[in-house]
Amino acid sequence: MARVTLCASGAASADTAWERYASVDQWASWSPHIKTVHCVARRLRPGMSGTVESVAGIRAAFVVDAVDGDRRTWTWRVRLGRVQLRLHHEVQPQGPGTTTSLTMHGPRLVLFTYAPLARLALHRLVQP
Template identity: 35%
Template sequence: MCRVRLRGRVLEVGRRIDAPAEEVWDVLVDTRRWPEWGPSIRRVECSDRRIRTGSAGRLWTVGGLELPFEITTCEDRHWSWRVAGVSATGHRVERLDRGCRVVFELPVIAAGYASVCCIALSRIAGRSSDLPFALVAHHRNPLPCSGGSSGLRGNPSTTSGSL
């Protein structure tokens, strides 16, 4: 279940996910996977497949709009970015005793975007009927930004998807 809470001037949209934090983190930092879980992202081109601070590229929305982006921070299982020069969502993964929690951080002025974040969280959790597979699996690959290892299954080039 998606939960929304206000922390100062930031709206946090989060969900507990029954998968290791490392595997979920890999979904969030792999630009080829963004269209799978992001409801508004159709395509991504990036200088790095797995983002890091300074990664830059372009994304295409489901409406066909092309926008530049730059990753401003990527460390300790948290990343944030600027899209078309504007600060956008933050993304973080918190390790729990069993599974993890994924949280998207939004400026309060973007509160209407919370419902899009809830859809993205459902897709990441693999509980959305529009995905032919769960995004979270049990494979191992190098983990960017925070060390560790993880990986996922699926065909990142065929699924549509959010900022």
């Protein structure tokens, strides 16, 4: 297992960036690889589960492990077949904008393959 941490900063407020995470209906607006999220709950909460569908039609199952709205952090596990990733997200105010980070745990090859797409999504998350 490996660990990779990515960060991005932008002009969006921390509240705006957090809302883009907290409302799963917004995920496709900033994450270019997500087409839709299939789940009953529409806001992040611990125990929430469902599938994330990519623009290529690939569906990965997920479970949200933890959400702290006050600290603007959340952690989830995503599984595609036998591959599982654990993803921890943080949003912090920085000056007039925000910084977001993503720490990913999983198989090294999968993390390094996914990192460029994740980095693009993070940069889009923090744009106004």
